[in-house]
Amino acid sequence: MAEAAFAIRPLQAGDHADWLPLWRGYNAFYGREGATALPEEVERETWRRLLSPAEPVHGLAAVAGDALLGIAHLLYHRSTIQIQDAAYLQDLYVTPAARGSGVARALLRAAADRARADGAVVLYWRTAGDNHAARRLYDQVAELADAVIYRQVL
Template sequence: MADAAFAIRLLQADDYAGWLPLWRDYNAFYGRVGVSALPEEVDRETWRRLLAPAEPVHGLAAVADGALLGIAHLLYHRSTIQIQDSAYLQDLYVAPTARGGGIARALLLAAAERARGDGAAMLYWRTASDNHTARRLYDQVAELADAVIYRQVL
């Protein structure tokens, strides 16, 4: 599957059945909310937001032969250090059976193109420090920021 031709496009309403397993696998990979899943209402609301024109969240899909192979979610937000919005690549995931064929790189490039076209000044993302496979790619396409992330669950 890694050598199959694929296309990158915006997520569409009829992609839900292909998006949901990728979304759930992605969240399980990062250990979000237990081991396997976020609550179903989070899945449904995330999907609604991805398709709603008024939301600052947008989704991309890598597709081959009608099947979704990978997804990327962009979130636009204001900044205090620039006039233009920033684009946060909140999620990027490629199905394990489709890895190694350039899908992650293509999703990153498409996300940057989309953000640039939408007037964003910067695209940024984060990953786990031990996600060495992804980081090899990220080191090729972006600058590693010197930042430490703190979070406080509310």
């Protein structure tokens, strides 16, 4: 699929029915499905936040006609090592049928453009170490940070 065959735009209220299966597909990729699926209240609140101008969370969609091919969610936050905000690309997902077609690359470019326009000075993200297909793209567009992530569930 040529990049001209799709467009990148902000998520819109009318996208919810098409966004939800992509959101659930993204979560399933990371093992959050079935008994470990996110509660519906989390899905509803995530969607509300993505559309609220008062929230530091923003969504992008790759669209061909009426079909959503992929989504990206940005989260802005402060930093103790710079004055400007940082942009965290928390979620990036492309439908299986659209993978390898340039959709992910276009979403990454649009996320960087959006973050830059909003005053962020860095865009970063994380992925599973064994997500080799995505990492081939990420290695082309960003530098790999040498970091280990710890988390403590509260």
